[in-house]
Structure formats: structure tokens, C-alpha cells
Amino acid sequence: MNKAKAILLVADGLGDRPIKSLGDKTPLEAANKPNLDKLAKEGECGLMDPIAPGVRAGSDTSHLAILGYDPYKYYTGRGPFEAAGIGMDVKKGDVAFRCNFSTVDENMVVLDRRAGRITSGTDQLAAAVNGLDLDGIKAIFKESVAHRGALILRGPNLSAEITDTDPHHEGEKVLTCEPLDPNNESAVRTAKAVNEFVRRSYEILKDHPVNKERIAQGLKPANIILPRGAGLGPSIEPFESEYGLKAACVAETGLINGVARYVGMDITEVPGATGGPDSNVLNMGKAVIERLATHDFVLCNVKGADVGGHDDSPQVKLEMIAKLDEMVGYIMSHLPENTYVVLTADHSTPCAVKDHSGDPVPIVFWGEGVRVDKCEHYDERSVTAGGLGRIRGIDVMKILTQLMGVQEKFGA
């Protein structure tokens, strides 16, 4: 038999709570989803807590856990993950930040934290500040969507134990970045570099042609960059050396691609994959099957259900479940021999909450050797009768790699 392969399908925010308008069913319980149910019927089902029972997981922390990386150890804040999410290469020892392009007056009072929600030209502004040398510390800057960007500081002995420069309120002055502990020399040095970066970003951007043009058009200039959310680039064992599995990711959002890039997975461009309810999910299924030809493991995150939850739209969730079902049908009918399939969610995003909740999510393991149980439906309450019981995100790769036969034994 060929070496086993695996697909880990994560429907973002899929889990929900009973909804009155759906007859006190969850969207998964109310939906027609023959392919998801077939997976449940032929697999071993259960509930999964992405982090631990009741803990409200982010998509980043949940994906880390599901991929086998304890988020309490490896999640070092938003900065490094935002930076990785837009394709920056965050290394161990780097300090990374989320940033806004903002508008300040000459007294450094913030007039607009989002620079009039600028939509174009930030690539040129970013290029103008990228690569600055801050007394031996290199500043690597890249724009993201709209007014957003990310900053990496690279140099010896940096620290993320520092405060934000963004005052978080308009009409207030830009804050001076401070070390949390004035006796921490690394933090003192890093904070000094941040302040220098902010000062130079203003010097460089205030008269930049992009901003001159914006002022001429009556738009607010993006004349300063304000870093926040400092986090240290963690020392993380790449997925391939951790598990001996060459891995690719098929995802729509920078956040998930960032996590995938962090652990060394190959990223995939999928035509029509938008991250919204209009996304071409079937194309993602095709990409998953294509990736399996050259990779042992494919992580696929489909975003749409989460959007339905955030928008309190059971209808959007139902539509996304139909798309997900179609994708799963495609995948199952094009599956290479000896491939395992895991279907789960990274967290619940109940319509009633409009945000991530701490409710557990359904999970099913499908493939050779699983102890098929009596579950007939893939939804939050049907799977509670499954053979898996209630597991955690951090257990998923252990269960999967032992099924695949690629896990070392602990002891004799």
C-alpha cells in the first residue's frame, strides 16, 4: 500500500447553537448535507474543543492547536501572525507588529487612525520605509489590505515586552513606546527602535508623492505608521520535520495562510476563493485534490460559515454548508487510495453571538481502520453519541498520525 496521506478540512466558525427560526436546530442540524452525513456515517465522530472546554478560540490559536502546536506555548501575539499572514518571513528572535497607516498633525495628534481608510498607494508608502536601519536593527515593513500593514524588527536581543504607539483613540497624541520593565535592556533597545521607526515614518511619508496627491484630492494623508501588538517570532518545529509529512495549505485568508506559512506549509492560490459567501468553494476542493498529488497532508480552511455567524445570518451559514457539502462530495469522489479525511471546525461562531464562542465543534475521522460508530449525521448534537467522545484540538494530529502509521511509539 502507498504511504498514507491525509486531508484536514476545517470549516471556519461552522459550529452554532440552536436557532429559533430554524426550529431550535443549529444550521448544521437544519441543513441538507448528504456528503457530510455520509462522512459521519462511514467515520468515527465526536466533539472537539479547539483549545479546551469553553475556551473561546481564535482561528489562529485554534489552527495551531489542531496542527499539534500548543497555542499557550507558540502563540506569541497578533503581530507575528499578521506579518506571516501577508507573506512576511517571521524568524525566531524577530519582533513583529500589526500597524496602521494613520493621519497625524504636526504635533503628532492622531486625526484619523486609518488614514481615511486609504485603499491604494500603500505599496509605494511601504516601499519608502521598508529596510530602514534603526541603529543596527533592521525594519522590514509590508502593506496589507486598506490601512493595514505589518512591521518586523530584526536584530540581536530584541524583546516584545513593550507598549503600543497607537493611542487607539483619535484626538490623542501618538504614544511613546516604552519597555514594560525599564531594567530590561532588550526592551529598552527595542522600544527605542520602534519610536525611531515611527519618527522616521513621519519624516519620510509626510511629503511622499502619494500623500501630496491625496491632499490635493482632499483625502487624509497616510503620513505616519503606528505599530502595536508586539510579539516575538517563536521557535517552531516545521510541520514536515515534526510529522514527516510534506504539507500544503488551501485557504482563503491571510490569517490561516499565515499560520500555515509559520509551520512551513506550502500556500496555494485558488481562483475564485474570496473568503466570503461568494467564494468558489468547489475550486478549493479541486485544489486540495491537486495538492495531494505532490503532498502528504493538505490543510483546507473554508471561511464562509464564519462570516454567516459574524453577520447573524443563518441563511448564509446554510448556503455555506451546501457549498461545503458539494466540495466534500467532490473530494470524496476524487480521493487517492489510502487517504484519511478529517472534517471539523476551528471554533463555533453562533449567529446569536456574532463572534467566536467556546462551544465545541463536531469532528469526524474517516479512513482505513477507524472504529466506525453509529452516528448518521454530521452536526453538533448527533456526534455526541460518537466513538471519539470529547477530544481537544491538540489531540487531532496524534490521532491522525497514529492512524496513518507515522507516529513514533513512546516507550517499549
Place this chain on the structure above:
Amino acid sequence: MNKAKAILLVADGLGDRPIKSLGDKTPLEAANKPNLDKLAKEGECGLMDPIAPGVRAGSDTSHLAILGYDPYKYYTGRGPFEAAGIGMDVKKGDVAFRCNFSTVDENMVVLDRRAGRITSGTDQLAAAVNGLDLDGIKAIFKESVAHRGALILRGPNLSAEITDTDPHHEGEKVLTCEPLDPNNESAVRTAKAVNEFVRRSYEILKDHPVNKERIAQGLKPANIILPRGAGLGPSIEPFESEYGLKAACVAETGLINGVARYVGMDITEVPGATGGPDSNVLNMGKAVIERLATHDFVLCNVKGADVGGHDDSPQVKLEMIAKLDEMVGYIMSHLPENTYVVLTADHSTPCAVKDHSGDPVPIVFWGEGVRVDKCEHYDERSVTAGGLGRIRGIDVMKILTQLMGVQEKFGA
């Protein structure tokens, strides 16, 4: 009422996966086992992960966990457990090794790692090197089966942070034992003692009468001893002082007896207990009941099912389940008053895998006060409907000692 007693029955490698030739049942599901089922019917059932969900446990790490000792803390490698398994008394601070008698030429090139799979005379060779003084460090050596043996180094400030001397390939020279960190003085000192032991083993063994005789017969001489798998003897709280229970072990293999000896249990010789499918399991049941007259707690490990799994023989597993059932019938009909019975496995050894897998195993707690559930059968899938849910090995002694009424309260 008398003080409560308990029997912990561990069927080695009992758990399995659905097997085609058994109609997609596991051996436990396919077997006729009225006494095991009676235990399930009258007890509280569930699934147990010996270490954690999906983790492939060894028998040693699993037994440590089930006895309440966290293997991530107490399992310090193969060396100490091999040594304990052949009856050596490994103490805290000792460094213990697995060893091979090997054959080398005069240039220290390994000609045969197993000295022609020597079967006799190793007791005399062992006696010749046992007790060597290595610059203040005592070398305690004992032969095991065939070409195997174990070495204990005893002295102040030893370290297991050292490399192997066995090159693991024939035609290569014996390796020099090195400290992993050259600045670690304990490791430097320990490595020096290992190299001295290897050198002296060659000096002593090359002209030993046993080897002269082997050479005369055209056999390869066992002219050197090569230690590997260094591990520190852990500081472990004896079972009796940990739980207030005088404990005995009824087991067939050195590995399990080694774990039991490690935690201070009394070992039991059972006539006809071979560790194979031909073992007299009923005699083990009789030994368990006998031990209960003088002990509060008896651990019993029955090996056969594991052998069936390793050999991909569902038939052997079925035969061993029948023997196990007979043993359980004997035990239950000879049980002293107020005795608890726990029946589980240390890991699954699915026939399809031919090795330990990370699949959970069934467990049942039987005795006064347990919350009897509706499970009617003792097998992997029936117990998922049980009252225990999915627990871990490390939970077993907590659940048992609270039932027995011998556990201290945590808090007020």
C-alpha cells in the same frame, strides 16, 4: 467492613480495530466472553487513553501512567526499565543502559552486534565484569536473554546526557561515548566511565574461557559489551507510600515486572505463565487471589493478546480473550469481600498494525458504589456509551482510590 482491596487487570495490547475477516468487528466484539461482559454489565465502563488521545504508548509508559506515575516525568528511557526488568535494583542517581554482548576484532570494528546470537555462558561473562570500579564509579552488570544485558553505573553526580557506544551497524568501529554538552562535568565523567567499562570488558572477555570455547567451536566470541540508551534512575515515590496500599504484581514479562519492581511492588512467580499464547492464564488468576490474602492491591498483566496483535493473528487474540474470560470468571468467583476490580488494556495492538497503536482501550470499574451504566458488553465500541466517558491512564488510580476510600481530600 474490611479495608477495601483492589485488582487491576491489564490485558496487554487487547484493543484492536475492526477486522474484515471478523465481519468488521474487533476481536473483543467478535469473542464469546461471558465473564468480561458480566463485569461490564455490573460495572461502570468507558474508553481510556493510556497516555493521551492518539498517543502510541509502550507497555512501560502505559503501566507507569495507569499506576499514577506521569510517564513524561518518570520515564527516563529504556536503560533503567530494562535493568529493572531483569531484576536489577535501579536507584535514584544511577545511570542505567541496555547492552549487547558483541563481537569485535582487534581494531574495535564490530563484526557482529549480537555475538552470533549467543545463548549460553553470558552469566559467566557477566560475572567477570560485574562490580568493576571505574575511578570511583561502580559498574553493576547483569545478563538478560540471549546477547542482551544491562549495566548500572553507580556513583556521585552521574549524568545520562551522553551518546551511545554501539555503532548500530556492523563493519563500523565501536563509538566513543561522548557528553552531549562538553561543559557538563557530570556527563564528561560518566562518558569517561562508560568508555573505560567498554575497554575493560574487551580486556576481560577476549580471553575468557567461555569465548575460548566458542572460538574452538567456530562461534563468534562475545568479547565486548556495548552500552546504549542511557537513562537516569528516577526519584519515584513507592506505590505503598503513595497510596497506602501494599501491592503485588502478577505478570509474565520482564518489562512489566520491571515497572512493578520500580514502584516497589512484590513480584510473583507463576507456574506455567510464559508470556505467550500457551501461557497458563488461569494459574495467574489463582496467583492474583492468593496475593490478595496478603496484599491490598494486585496488578496483573496478561501478555497473550498483544502477541496476537503483533503477529496479525485475530485467532490468537480470540483464544487469549477466551483464556482471559476464564481467568476473570475464576477471580470473580473467588473474590474476597469489598474488593474492587478494574479491567483494561495498556494499549491497542491492532492486528492490521502489528504494533502498538494510539487507539483507546475499554475500561471497566467494578465494585461497591460504582455508578453502574447500561453497557452490556466489554469491547471498544460498546463502552463508548458508558458512564466514564473517555478518561486517561493517569486518572485510573485516582478513580480507584476514591472508590476504595483511601484518597486524601484536596482542600476543605
